Amino acid sequence: MTRRERAIDYFGLERNVVAASGAVFLLGMGEELWKKFLPKYLESLGAGTLAIGLFGTMKDFLDAVYQYPGGWLADHLGRRIAFLIFIALASVGYLIYLFSPSWIFVFLGLAFAMAWSSMASPAIFAVVGDSLPKERRAMGFTVQSILKRVPMTIAPIIGGALIAGMGILAGVRTGLVITLVLAVITVLIIFAVNIPVKIGEAVNVGGVWRSFHFALKRLLVSDIIIRICEGMAEVFIVLYVTNVIGVSLPEYGILVAIQMTTAILVYIPSAKLADRIGRKPFVIATFLCFALFPLVVVLASNFATLVLAFIVGGLREIGEPSRKAMIVDFAEPHLRARSVGLYYLVRSLSITPAAFLGGLLWKIAPQTPFVTAGVIGFIGTIVFAVTVEERYAS
Numbered sequence: 023m024t025r026r027e028r029a030i031d032y033f034g035l036e037r038n039v040v041a042a043s044g045a046v047f048l049l050g051m052g053e054e055l056w057k058k059f060l061p062k063y064l065e066s067l068g069a070g071t072l073a074i075g076l077f078g079t080m081k082d083f084l085d086a087v088y089q090y091p092g093g094w095l096a097d098h099l100g101r102r103i104a105f106l107i108f109i110a111l112a113s114v115g116y117l118i119y120l121f122s123p124s125w126i127f128v129f130l131g132l133a134f135a136m137a138w139s140s141m142a143s144p145a146i147f148a149v150v151g152d153s154l155p156k157e158r159r160a161m162g163f164t165v166q167s168i169l170k171r172v173p174m175t176i177a178p179i180i181g182g183a184l185i186a187g188m189g190i191l192a193g194v195r196t197g198l199v200i201t202l203v204l205a206v207i208t209v210l211i212i213f214a215v216n217i218p219v220k221i222g223e224a225v226n227v228g229g230v231w232r233s234f235h236f237a238l239k240r241l242l243v244s245d246i247i248i249r250i251c252e253g254m255a256e257v258f259i260v261l262y263v264t265n266v267i268g269v270s271l272p273e274y275g276i277l278v279a280i281q282m283t284t285a286i287l288v289y290i291p292s293a294k295l296a297d298r299i300g301r302k303p304f305v306i307a308t309f310l311c312f313a314l315f316p317l318v319v320v321l322a323s324n325f326a327t328l329v330l331a332f333i334v335g336g337l338r339e340i341g342e343p344s345r346k347a348m349i350v351d352f353a354e355p356h357l358r359a360r361s362v363g364l365y366y367l368v369r370s371l372s373i374t375p376a377a378f379l380g381g382l383l384w385k386i387a388p389q390t391p392f393v394t395a396g397v398i399g400f401i402g403t404i405v406f407a408v409t410v411e412e413r414y415a416s
Contacts, residue, residue, distance in 0.1 A: 075381020093363025284336025313399025
């Protein structure tokens with residue numbers, strides 16, 4: 023076996039996985055130019071804090087209701103056709119964002135733009151599950167996650183620079199134009215995906231739920247609690263660090279880059295260690311960092327202390343490949359995309375009110391949603407540690 027072949031085998035670089043990961047990379051590079059700045063974009067278009075919180079809630083709601091249809095399309099039409107549909111729908115959303123004359127139109131654009139980040143997610147999971155054996159899936163998710171986070175590292179810095187030089191409206195809109203160009207290139211890459219459709223017996227959503235292993239349901243419960251923690255604070259982080267602490271938007275872009283770089287650096291070592299000692303400690307570490315992140319943000323007082331906070335934010339990814347591999351491992355092959363879609367449907371629907379509640383808590387004091395989120399995160403960590411046995415997390 024040549025060095026190249028060993029590298030391909032080690033990292034799980036199967037053709038379909040590479041194509042799907044390449045699509046994630048390219049569209050991510052476009053979206054991350056402006057995604058983290060959308061709350062400021064809404065603010066510039068006249069939206070208030072409650073409207074921004076409602077936007078976060080709508081995002082979580084759409085993330086929920088799009089998951090299962092995305093999985094259904096991927097299982098019934100095949101991975102490639104489903105990806106092409108998702109890119110087309112998302113591009114409509116980017117165009118609406120681009121030409122929005124007021125903040126209410128951004129809500130309409132969200133309904134289309136979420137097609138890639140939400141509908142495509144079950145198909146991406148399924149491609150890894152279809153293409154790699156169980157013992158290589160965690161590494162497959164690791165590579166896919168790295169290619170997803172590299173744009174999160176680079177693009178916010180570029181987006182912040184665009185905004186600094188052009189203003190929030192022109193900067194975000196320039197990023198949207200770039201995203202539309204990258205969407206066209208992504209379509210060409212998707213044609214490399216070639217996975218036969220697996221035909222099984224007709225199963226409705228109830229049958230998919232009954233196919234869930236009980237350990238997967240326990241993981242889902244703890245994951246819901248953790249994502250309530252995340253959803254309550256995440257949309258307000260850019261507002262808190264810029265409006266309350268007083269860092270600039272370009273500096274915020276640097277903080278996001280630090281967070282993503284931390285995530286990238288821990289992915290491969292944690293995946294290899296998880297293969298040796300089991301996945302549960304790494305999922306616990308991930309959940310613990312979800313709880314700590316909002317707390318260390320509100321404890322920060324300047325850019326230097328925010329750097330430490332965003333490093334903790336990056337460490338939230340230490341067990342994510344292991345958690346994703348657990349979900350795929352428990353799914354029936356012909357139900358794989360739908361199982362992932364249903365998992366995320368239930369999870370995202372359950373956390374839909376979190377961002378709006380965060381907006382209400384912000385009205386009490388800007389720190390309140392962050393402290394509340396941290397407490398909820400610790401509860402979710404304990405639930406996972408107590409209810410999911412190690413033998414089901416390996």
